[in-house]
Amino acid sequence: MTTTAPGPGRSPTRERLAPPRRRPLTLRRRESRAGLALVAPTLLVTIAVIGIPIVWTVVLAFQRVRLATLRKTGLFGDFTMDNIDRVLHTPGFAETLWVTLIYSIGGTVGSIVLGLVAALVVRRPFRGRTLVRASMLLPYVAPVVAATFVWQVMLDPQLGVVNAWGQRLLGWDAPVPFLTQESTALATVIIFEAWRYFPFAFLFLLARLQAVPGELEEAARVDGATPTQRFRHILLPQLLPVIALLGVLRFIMTFNKFDDVYLLTGGAAGTEVVSVRVYEFLTARTDIGAAAAQAVVLAVVLIVFVLIYLRFFGRRVS
Amino acid sequence: MDRDVVETVSLRWLRRLVIAVFLVITVFPFYYMLLLSVRPIERLLLDPGALVVGFGELTVATYAEVLKATDDGGQGFLTFIRNSGLVAVAATVLTLLVAIPGAYAVARLRFFGRRQVDFLFLAVYLFPSIVIAIPLFVVFTRAGLRGSLFGLVLVYISQTLPVSVYMLKNYFETIPVSLEESAAIDGAGRLGIIRRVSLPLAMPSIMAVALYDFMIAWNEFLFALLFLVDKPNRWTVSLGLSLLADGVEVPKTVLMAGSVVLTVPIVILFFASERLLTEGLTSGAEKG
Numbered sequence: 001m002t003t004t005a006p007g008p009g010r011s012p013t014r015e016r017l018a019p020p021r022r023r024p025l026t027l028r029r030r031e032s033r034a035g036l037a038l039v040a041p042t043l044l045v046t047i048a049v050i051g052i053p054i055v056w057t058v059v060l061a062f063q064r065v066r067l068a069t070l071r072k073t074g075l076f077g078d079f080t081m082d083n084i085d086r087v088l089h090t091p092g093f094a095e096t097l098w099v100t101l102i103y104s105i106g107g108t109v110g111s112i113v114l115g116l117v118a119a120l121v122v123r124r125p126f127r128g129r130t131l132v133r134a135s136m137l138l139p140y141v142a143p144v145v146a147a148t149f150v151w152q153v154m155l156d157p158q159l160g161v162v163n164a165w166g167q168r169l170l171g172w173d174a175p176v177p178f179l180t181q182e183s184t185a186l187a188t189v190i191i192f193e194a195w196r197y198f199p200f201a202f203l204f205l206l207a208r209l210q211a212v213p214g215e216l217e218e219a220a221r222v223d224g225a226t227p228t229q230r231f232r233h234i235l236l237p238q239l240l241p242v243i244a245l246l247g248v249l250r251f252i253m254t255f256n257k258f259d260d261v262y263l264l265t266g267g268a269a270g271t272e273v274v275s276v277r278v279y280e281f282l283t284a285r286t287d288i289g290a291a292a293a294q295a296v297v298l299a300v301v302l303i304v305f306v307l308i309y310l311r312f313f314g315r316r317v318s
Numbered sequence: 319m320d321r322d323v324v325e326t327v328s329l330r331w332l333r334r335l336v337i338a339v340f341l342v343i344t345v346f347p348f349y350y351m352l353l354l355s356v357r358p359i360e361r362l363l364l365d366p367g368a369l370v371v372g373f374g375e376l377t378v379a380t381y382a383e384v385l386k387a388t389d390d391g392g393q394g395f396l397t398f399i400r401n402s403g404l405v406a407v408a409a410t411v412l413t414l415l416v417a418i419p420g421a422y423a424v425a426r427l428r429f430f431g432r433r434q435v436d437f438l439f440l441a442v443y444l445f446p447s448i449v450i451a452i453p454l455f456v457v458f459t460r461a462g463l464r465g466s467l468f469g470l471v472l473v474y475i476s477q478t479l480p481v482s483v484y485m486l487k488n489y490f491e492t493i494p495v496s497l498e499e500s501a502a503i504d505g506a507g508r509l510g511i512i513r514r515v516s517l518p519l520a521m522p523s524i525m526a527v528a529l530y531d532f533m534i535a536w537n538e539f540l541f542a543l544l545f546l547v548d549k550p551n552r553w554t555v556s557l558g559l560s561l562l563a564d565g566v567e568v569p570k571t572v573l574m575a576g577s578v579v580l581t582v583p584i585v586i587l588f589f590a591s592e593r594l595l596t597e598g599l600t601s602g603a604e605k606g
Binding site for chain 1: 321322325326329333336337340341343344345347348350351354362363366367369415416417419420421422423424426427428429430432435438439442444445446447448449450451452453454455456457472473475476479480483508533536537539540544555556559560563570573574577578580581584585588589592
């Protein structure tokens with residue numbers, strides 16, 4: 001690990017760039033100093049606003065801290081396992097973890113499958129392709145608050161368009177409260193997740209698809225491979241490394257997600273994921289120690305899952 | 319008919335159908351948002367399934383209510399827009415100031431710990447933001463930074479920095495070293511090279527990163543909620559809108575007008591720079 005070591009003085013202005021390889025030691029050293037000086041601000045900000053907080057969360061997780069007693073608590077006060085103990089034994093902990101897992105896997109798989117289909121259909125040029133491609137990115141670039149609100153309104157039992165048309169065309173007997181009943185809430189949240197993040201997978205997969213050499217497919221066609229066979233044996237093997245990478249990226253990001261679930265359901269109706277629970281501990285119960293402990297548990301579980309994943313797909317990802 | 323012909327023909331039709339379905343699911347929610355924002359609430363309750371604005375229904379009263387200052391009986395979104403804009407622009411500019419030298423160093427210069435720095439950014443990018451939020455909440459409460467826009471800018475920099483460094487680094491690596499060398503032979507120093515050669519060449523990528531950072535900061539919700547909730551005059555648009563929904567009976571149409579106000583700047587920015595952005599975002603992926 002490197003610590004912040006800003007080079008003595010700012011980067012020297014009069015220094016020359018050496019030819020690559022076998023440069024004399026002094027130039028090499030200057031380059032090293034310039035490098036450290038230039039990267040120092042980035043490192044400082046990252047360590048100050050991210051590194052220290054992460055360490056501090058771990059410390060807080062083992063202390064008895066409440067918002068009210070905050071001013072009296074020292075950084076290295078009495079350590080206790082109470083928080084971890086409490087978090088693990090509070091009712092609903094296992095369920096929250098399970099919900100988070102289903103939500104993450106569902107959201108990840110959904111967004112990748114949708115993204116793959118989208119990338120395949122806009123792969124070849126057609127009229128209006130640029131516009132279609134841009135529209136497909138809309139769910140991803142739109143602000144999360146606006147996206148969740150429009151979904152809430154669309155799915156609203158009284159004035160939502162989905163229930164209006166569902167009753168009119170599909171013959172639903174009664175309006176379905178998608179986001180407030182246990183049987184549909186989690187599925188709806190997962191579908192939202194897939195809808196909102198498929199553009200992310202779409203972008204990566206489209207870029208990879210367009211880098212597949214045309215001759216490969218042409219040769220397979222000449223040999224008599226049908227379109228589905230060409231996809232199965234030519235394109236899919238080319239895409240697998242990207243899919244594996246997307247799998248781990250999306251899983252991590254979904255596992256950490258707070259906004260989407262919080263805004264859609266507030267964690268009600270069996271959709272409480274770990275981040276929403278941490279937020280509840282932090283604000284509603286103002287129990288900082290428990291919130292930190294919960295967050296640490298979240299991070300540890302996440303790291304374990306990622307390690308398991310890398311163990312199985314590691315070669316593909318790298 | 320052989321299998322090839324059957325597949326080719328059916329896939330051609332399937333493809334058109336799928337494109338149409340994708341267009342509907344991506345565009346319709348935003349169309350619906352716009353539609354509701356200009357319909358009076360009474361009409362919406364009578365006919366929730368309508369897909370066009372009925373004759374003589376069109377109203378902009380919803381927008382007036384959202385934008386007017388709270389003193390005039392509105393929701394004060396103009397202030398929120400100003401706050402969001404300020405925070406997003408400040409976060410973007412400061413992120414770039416820090417990220418450009420950092421990314422250049424990681425891409426070009428050999429220094430002690432360079433590979434670790436590279437890895438560090440990826441790890442930080444993927445770390446749960448709720449984990450970081452707790453101590454920041456504590457520190458900001460103690461330091462009296464809660465409720466200040468400056469504190470929020472600081473947090474947003476940390477959110478945008480890792481991905482900015484990563485994207486810029488990928489781009490700097492594609493600039494031929496020989497260009498910089500010839501500048502060095504002409505007597506330019508390191509900073510001169512960065513300013514006169516690397517920066518102009520990296521401009522498209524820098525613009526893409528700037529837009530991306532702006533979007534992240536404009537759309538951000540969790541930290542705004544944690545830090546600003548007690549200070550209504552400091553709310554960002556995202557926060558103001560989400561709290562509007564919690565408040566006393568606000569009609570859904572007004573809520574949708576607020577959503578449009580929140581979304582429109584981003585969509586305009588996005589369509590104005592779509593090409594730049596998609597290429598900038600994936601320029602690192604094509605190698606993998």
